[in-house]
Amino acid sequence: MEPILQCSSLCKNYSGKEALKGIDLEIERGRIVGLLGPNGSGKSTLMKLCNGLLTPTAGSILISGMQPGVETKKIVSYLPERTYLNDWMCVNDLLTTFEDFYEDFDKARALDMMQRLNINTSARLRTMSKGTKEKVQLILVMSRRAELYLLDEPIGGVDPAARDYILNTIISNYDENATVILSTHLIADVEQILDEVVFISNGSLVLHTTVDEIREHEGASVDSYFREVFKC
């Protein structure tokens, strides 16, 4: 099978500013990957390129061998950094929307997770706290049977207990052939569940390795290694 994500010499400029400067990256299937880097390093840009929300300035990006488009959207489940959901909708409306929109959406699974996290499904999004909104969105995204999950800062606003539940959901529910790429600053919380980490800085790839590789060779957790590499 082809790698789920292939980037070669991928560049993206925003009116003169280089957000990505020639990224070469290949991610296999069945992996949980942490996309890590300081603020403004290009993490969200890379995720948007994967979703066809942006087009590359140069170089190429392939999802399962295809250029981002209608076909790749069927197999990619994306949690953007900002919400795009209508805040007048209640959870039940959102479930129906997702069911209509995505063939691979598993409504029963979503309902089950909502219950586990005590989310009232008849409440409107607008009335929810920041953390609850984040949980709802993440549940919707994780309830698709996708091949690639792209999660942009998925656990930033949720409390530690819910964070544990969500991380456990990620490891116990994802398909063996599916890949999860998540960007986060909460490295210590996620590093146990990661296979690989990708460090990017200033639009360039700094490091692509496994968590245990870092621990073995640096004798430090990914979290402390990150602090060392990106020390201000």
Place this chain on the structure above:
Amino acid sequence: MAWDFSSDRPIYAQLVEQVQLRIVSGIYPAGNKLPSVRDLAAEASVNPNTMQRALAQLETDGLIFSQRTSGRFVTDKEETIMELKTSLAHSVICEFLTKMERLGFSREEAAELVRQADTKEKGEIA
């Protein structure tokens, strides 16, 4: 028994040790079936591929074996488990002696303290 990890060593190596401990202490008894990789990974909150790697290592070491269709089992060779138990005990003792040495006790003094502590503990229980 909770799964605990220190942050400066490979997770897979720590998983190997913790599964060993569970086998030695009889949480996973000799000859019994182990939970699936996925269940173990969820229980320990680690990546399933890392758990897989740890189990593969234990398999190479002969502590567990897999049966093609029915999963993984703890070895039924009691002597293998006993060997591991002894070697784990040795590392605990070495560590203890090193710490006692740092406190300024010789091996004999350390051994004497252990005997005293043991009598005292028994007295407290009685």
